[in-house]
Amino acid sequence: MTNPILSLQDAALSLDGNAGRVDILHGITLDVAPGETLGLVGPSGSGKSSLLMLMGGLEQATGGTITALGRDLTTMDEDALARFRRDHMGVVFQSFHLIPTMTALENVATPLELAGEADAFARAEAELEAVGLAHRAGHYPSQMSGGEQQRVALARASAPRPDILLADEPTGNLDASNGDAIIDLLFGLRDRHGATLVLVTHSQTLARRCDRVIRLRDGRIAPDAARDAAE
Numbered sequence: 400m401t402n403p404i405l406s407l408q409d410a411a412l413s414l415d416g417n418a419g420r421v422d423i424l425h426g427i428t429l430d431v432a433p434g435e436t437l438g439l440v441g442p443s444g445s446g447k448s449s450l451l452m453l454m455g456g457l458e459q460a461t462g463g464t465i466t467a468l469g470r471d472l473t474t475m476d477e478d479a480l481a482r483f484r485r486d487h488m489g490v491v492f493q494s495f496h497l498i499p500t501m502t503a504l505e506n507v508a509t510p511l512e513l514a515g516e517a518d519a520f521a522r523a524e525a526e527l528e529a530v531g532l533a534h535r536a537g538h539y540p541s542q543m544s545g546g547e548q549q550r551v552a553l554a555r556a557s558a559p560r561p562d563i564l565l566a567d568e569p570t571g572n573l574d575a576s577n578g579d580a581i582i583d584l585l586f587g588l589r590d591r592h593g594a595t596l597v598l599v600t601h602s603q604t605l606a607r608r609c610d611r612v613i614r615l616r617d618g619r620i621a622p623d624a625a626r627d628a629a630e
C-alpha cells in the first residue's frame with residue numbers, strides 16, 4: 400500500500416492490573432488505505448475494542464508504532480492527541496459515551512462548536528435528522544433507548560466529517576431497519592466525504608459491505624482472515 404491513512408507496525412497493548420500484567424494485543428501489523436472500509440471481527444475478548452482504542456489514540460500502545468495521516472500517535476502527548484482526534488477522527492464507542500447532562504442536540508453540537516463551526520446547532524439538527532432522531536433533539540441520553548443513544552453517538556462522531564471514523568459495533572443495539580439506516584449513513588460518509596471507516600462488527604450484513612475484513616483471535620490477526628472474509 401503506497402500511502403496508508405492508518406498504519407500499525409507491530410503494535411502491542413499490555414495493561415498492568417492488580418491481578419498482574421495482561422497482554423491484550425500482540426504484534427498487530429496492518430495498513431488501512433484512504434477511503435477503505437475495514438471490518439474487524441472475532442470472538443468476544445479477542446481484542447477488537449482494544450485495537451480500535453489504539454487506532455484512535457485513546458489507549459497508548461505499549462509496543463510498536465501507530466501512524467495516522469502520517470503522524471506517529473505513539474509519540475504525541477495527551478494535548479496533541481486530543482487536537483488530532485478533534486481534527487481528524489470520529490469514534491463511536493460500544494457504550495456510546497454520551498454526555499448525560501446534555502440533550503441529544505447538545506451532544507451532537509459540542510464537537511462542531513469545538514471545531515469552530517459557526518452554525519453548530521443548525522448542523523447538529525440536520526445530523527440528528529439524518530439518523531431519524533430530529534424529534535428527540537431535546538431529550539437526554541437517559542430518556543432514550545440504547546438504539547437511539549447509538550444513533551446520537553454516530554451523529555456526533557460523523558458530524559465533524561472526520562477523515563477516519565472508528566465505530567465499535569455500530570449496529571449492535573439496533574433492529575434491522577435502524578441498522579440499515581446506520582449502515583447507509585456510515586457508507587454515505589465514505590462515499591460523499593471520502594472517510595476511511597474501521598468497523599467492529601458481528602453483523603454479517605455489515606461485514607459483507609466492508610472492502611476487507613480482518614479477524615482477531617487472542618489479540619492477534621488470525622492467519623485465515625482472508626478465507627473467513629470470503630465466506
Ligand SMILES: Nc1ncnc2c1ncn2[C@@H]1O[C@H](COP(=O)(O)OP(=O)(O)O)[C@@H](O)[C@H]1O
Nearest residue numbers: 414416421423442443444445446447448449450
Ligand atoms: N482495562 C483492562 N484491563 C485488563 N484487561 C482488559 C482491559 N480491557 C480489556 N481487557 C481484556 O482484553 C481482552 C480484549 O478485550 P476487548 O478489546 O474488549 O475485546 P473485544 O472487543 O474483542 O471483545 C479481554 O480479555 C479483556 O478482558
Ligand SMILES: [Mg+2]
Nearest residue numbers: 447448449493
Ligand atoms: Mg468489544
